[in-house]
Amino acid sequence: STIDLSRTESSTKNETKVVVHRQTGKIADYIEIDYNDLEIYDKCGRGSFGTVYRGLWKSRNKIVAIKKLLQLENEAEILSTCSHRNIIQFYGIVSKDSNYCIITEYAEYGSLRDFIKQHDLYQEFGLDLILKWAHDIALGINYLHSEAPIKILHRDLKSNNVLITNGEDPTCKICDFGSSRFGIQTTKMSVIGTFPWMSPEIIQSKPANQSADVWSYGVVLWELITGEVPFKGIEEFQIAFLVVEREHRLPIPSGCPPVLSNLMQLCWQTDPGDRPSFKQILATLDQIDLDDDAKAEIDSLFTMNKAKWEQEIEQTFERLKKIEDDLHIKEKLLEAREKRLREMEMELITSGTKLLNIEGHDVNSWSEIDVYEWIKKIGTKYGRDEIGAYCDKFLNHNINGKRLMMMNKADLRNIGIASEGHIIDLYHEIHNLKIENIRLLNFPPLKTQNQIKTQTSLRNISFNLLIGAHILHAKKPEETKWKMFVDTDECEDSKDVNITSCIQDVKFSSRGHFEQHYVNRPPFVMRNWVRSVPEDTKIICTIHYDV
Template sequence: MWVLYSPVFGYMFTDRSYATHWICQTVIAGFICWKSQRQTDSRVVSECRYEMSSLSAFFVQIKFDDVHFYENCGGGSFGSVYRARWISQDKEVAVKKLLKIESEAEILSVLSHRNIIQFYGAILEAPNYGIVTEYAGGGSLYDYLSSAESEEMDLGQVMTWAMEIAKGMHYLHSEAPVKVIHRDLKSRNVVVTADKVLKICDFGASRFHSHTTHMSLVGTFPWMAPEVIQSLPVSETCDTYSYGVVLWEMLTREIPFKGLEGLQVAWLVVEKSERLTIPSSCPASFAELMRKCWVTEPKERPMFKHILITLESMSNDSKLPEQCNSFLHNKAEWSCEIEATLERLKKLERDLSSKEQELKERERRLKMWERKLIEQSNTPLFLPVVAQISAESFYESKTEESNSSEMTCQITSSSNGEVEGMSLQAMMKGFGDMFALDMGGPVLHSGMQVNMQAKQNSSKSSSVREGRKINMALGMSNFNWSDDSD
């Protein structure tokens, strides 16, 4: 038993005919478009029909007890995927279990293309939410490329699959009722049917383009465009970047950035502009297409319309089959190039980690020195370097036509040993913390003299120069220090 669910009007249409489903969808959407007076252009009408999430989700509601679950066949974005049987329809299906139904069912409900996974309906019974789609018996493209069967791939298969993925993505960007940006295109999200047709699936990270162009961090780093990694505003060409990685996977049958952690890949792609290694013997037309897909500037990447034109042109190249087949079947000759790049990137990452540790150690030591300086600056002014500081040590001088007076003090050290700059600095710290003295190495002689000067503004001017010894108490503020030991 299944029913047609429409969140627009809050009730369900019971019918077994898919024709009724589409009739209801068309009538309701037509009414919405009429109300909004957007009937001037068929494209505008389509956008109107699906622009708001509350007006676009028309899908079959499948009862939870109408589904018999088999094994877990993998994980998608935000949920696990199970092989199952839709009992009432006697149909093998894939069910993606979710914590809640969000945009994925809404997006799938408006899509229909040979290279997009077919959507059957959704389970809306809490807490057993799920999305029900067709089941692809061949597994994911990622698994296929890791199997022994992939070793027999030739140009024909690579070209066919490259075209199928590009057609599916072109539909999402340009031909669907509303533009959809996938944002998580990768070989794990492309499935292989029993008759070897590729279908794009897992729209958990996807968004209607009209809803927002500023995306949160989603996807898997080796396939992610730089702007997606940085959570910058995105366009459909972020999918172009990911497509280039999937094409690289089909040609090399290697894991992109194998052995590197996700955040390491993110840093290399964004900060170092690193890209996957294209072996030197890779056919030039494929190499050029991948490089165009990986351009840093999103606007400079090709749209899927142009990718399809490029692939069509390549299929007419009489020399390409021999070049491509030779490349595919002689992996031992060029795989070392990929390995060498991976080793270089790993070394770069190790060097970075080492430098990071050095910087952390340097920061730790600087903080320790700073703490010791503070501790020493707070110690009393009774240090070996201090010999005699008395009232008679101070002199006053006045200069003609000067609005200031200054006071000097000469300190003579009686120490016969080493006097460390740190101790002297701690002593001087007590005089108002006005000057940081860098003594360099230890002072190796006794009798060191340090001149202190205290300047004080005065509103009076004197007309004679005079100097005399005065008696005054020792103050602890407004002193400028200079080292005259040299």
């Protein structure tokens, strides 16, 4: 069933070759498939950015998976470069008449997550299948990291994105490359993925590399061994808090074979540099496979202990749910993300990025970083470092220009300034700033030639805007909870810019379903969960940019 791409010139009239590889400038081995040559059957899943259907490729008389998209992103490019038995096979695309689709092989057994839900892997198929599938997945990701023509970060490895093909030898294959990126070098990451499988550095939007996929693999291995759902019943905000702040990991049940327990623990090291590579993971799995005595010992431990693992894991999850199970969890996570965003902004400042000259601009439009810089200048003016050091207090209390103008002496005490002398000096400076701002607004100065030149040097940047929803599924539809979010991802011309700071505020509204939600600082996520998803729900997302 493999397509011979070298002979596409003589293919049927429903196929044409597509060229231009956006990432590399090379010709991409795409086959353009006529949308009318496809017959869509039933829905069989969802990917990162589209819905997947089972269908028929008529001219080939082949059952295929058809992923319908709003637009073609880099997923087709990534798949077109891959050729490996543990990566889902790519057949072609539909890119005409606004019917955007990616066509891949159809995996009859569905996702690994669904298969684990329906079967007890150990009881029904034995240890050999568990180890084989663990090996399959590691081979697939190792190919992406080390052997593919262009190295690839998957960024959303989870059991839902591992498919099982039918046949005498059922095989696991990696799918859904909607969140993937070319290259394995450390890069800034937006929050991409699914929280139970996400590494701490991705949760915090820190730079990440291929070690993030290693963390996710550890979670998938845990699923294969235990048959359980990772962090079952725990909300995403709480998972993030437990993993990042408390350094909790998925519970490895007592009696778990030490070689597998140690492998999972290595995958979940906080420092990405301490996690193994997939070559090392494969070496460990090969060593188990070649040692009959070790396999017999593992088999024995499974037989003796697996029955009690479910209860043990459930008790652990119940205990985790009760750990600060209130709004403080969400507040602390938001504080952690905001702190990281501030650190990123300060990195830009210290690395030589020039801020706009805040003098000559309406103070009411100043950002928190502008106030931070102004306080530092006040310290320099007085020749006293202790006053300049207060800039962190203003930043930590989210003091922007508008709030600065309203501050009195009591407010200065409330943010942690104890010295009465410093309070008097700062209040005096704020008072003078108000007077200067009134003059600026009522008697604006003429623009100098330098200012005109500065304005003309501003540049346009582009970035990807990600709009989606976090969904917490429940047994009853009316108990399902969800919340909308807006995130960003960089493009080639915006790698030197903190993209998140380009968004001024976001407003989510839905007539008749929930009250308007207004978010004026990152992360741009609805603060409250919304229950149930009526079929006619339409959500309006209004985004204002800071230009």
